[in-house]
Amino acid sequence: MGEMASVDITEDEAQLYDRQIRLWGLESQKRLRKARVLVIGARGFGAEVCKNIILAGVKSVTIMDHGVVDEQDFCSQFLVPRSEIGKNRAEASLERAQELNPMVEITADKEKIDDKPDSFFGNFDVVCATECTTAQFLHLDNVCRENNIKFFCGDVYGFFGYIFLDLQIQEFMEEVTTITNTHEPTGEPLAKKRKTEKTVQNTKGTETYVPLQDALDVDWTSESYAKRLKRMDPSYFVMKALLKFCDKKGRKPSPSEREKDIESLKEFVKEELTKQKIREDFVPELLLKDVFAEISPVCAIMGGITAQEIIKTVSQKERPHNNIFFFNPLKCIGYSACFGV
Template identity: 45%
Template sequence: MNNSAMKVVDKTTDGITEDEAELYDRQIRLWGLDAQKRLRGSRILVAGLCGMGAEVTKNLVLAGVKSVVLLDHREVTEIDTFSNFLAAPNSVGQNIASASEERAQALNPMVDVVADPTNIEEKTEEFFKDFDVVFLSRCKREQLLRINNICRMNGVVFLAGDVFGQIGYMFSDLLDHSYADEVKEKVEVPGQSQTVEETRIVRREESFIPLSQALDVDWTTPKYASQLRRTSPAYFIMQVMMEFVMLHGRLPDPSRRDEDVVEILTIKNALMDKMNIPPEKVKNDFAEYVFGQLSPVCAILGGVAAQEIIKAVSQKDAPLKNFFFFNTLEGAGIVECIGH
């Protein structure tokens, strides 16, 4: 732990120091002191330091969580330096988690930022139990499912997401989540023939499902057959890209564009057939737009994921349930509740 962070911990009496209260004044006014205290005590794992992972890290460090562990075994590539602003341009060839640590720490000395350059596939259940929230990116589907299951067994909030060129997603599993919601209502003024609007706080509950259930949907059932028309094609594109990564151990490579486009469309057609989805639900032109990581898409998806982590930890405001998709081809983001 760095010296600045150690001083903060030593000075803490009720969870927030005078220095922190001054630094976080604007957000304390926004979501309250109790919510900030919860954030200050939260331990977050960010696995996968791609562009989206960097955006999530930035937003959480600035929000004032207790600690963030940056986990990634990969080396920085030239493409990474365009989407991950935490890794300096001269860090190509270095471990990407270690290369991202210094800039992440500089964002807020009051947060303990630690880099872990090991492979997530080597991590056991005990490792994940040490966190309040786990966020995964750049992981194979089998690892997403494995770690989501570990988190559920140990009461750890789980989120995942990725960006494929101009398209991306975020998934959240907040378990059985309780939160405070503001409700505005009209009340009569005693002795007067008028009403005023007041805000009161109510406690609400939301139950989430694991990623496995959200991915394994029978679209031939009446419930989902009627929902299919309204479901974003990005949900199925996400499934195609997960299958591509599982088969090839990598994301689509711009240097192999022609062959990868053919492979992506082959996977798409097979997957649509397996899921009993009309192939025209996902237009083939998407395969041209899933290369690299577009920084604005990373910023949007990373901002939404960090927002949902802050909601989960602070227990403030209604969470998104359970997918968020952004597709530049559609020009908008969309929330989808799938699998419930």
């Protein structure tokens, strides 16, 4: 990641990326043009991530998915045409993905994650994983840590979504605005509004991130975390219940099994809350009723946020979220919080 600024921008690239170079600067764009990104899972959420980072102008994107296109894809996956139903999802996404930006190298990989050697992931600067089991997420995070690769994982369940970031040690530049009072005190009453002067400076910062395992193993009975519960949104526990559901059932909650799946989720939530000595009504039941299918607008929101954080990470422009971002459908808001520290 430290050598990102060494690549040159061609005249054609400078013309294509003119607006974003004005936004985040030439050096940041150079870093993006050197970045190799792996996106695992090409459903609606993964497609949105791909779209945004391809348009941003990274060097390459590898779309990895061993599944085949089905009717469910057409609710939110805009990269696959209906004529490709029954074919591999990653390969079916290639043509439309490439049309977004011919200057980005885009390839498809239809193998399963578990069939890949750990050395495979060393070919990338960023790994973004979706549609995985908890064990797969944890393994990928460990591999990325060993190879200094920036790791993102997350998913969308109906109107609910989350992303986790493990950037290990992340350096960045951010603009800090300082407002100073230029009024000279004379002891006389102020007849006019005080004059102020605004100064914007680029400041270097560093953030430290914890592994996914630490973020999932929070002890809510500890004094520091028990205090957080009073002002905390319940999305963290919804995420854990959904991960457990997918691990146990081998699938996401299904609209065709809605009532049974809601009961299973309620049980998983209850188990976690009881274990952590938290009252059972901390997670509203209504929140568990909004986690079915992949909803296109939520995929767009979460895919946009994820791509934004990838761009921040690679370009080293602005402070990325640390370390989980949630979208809560009941409040219709997104927020970031740090767990496991």
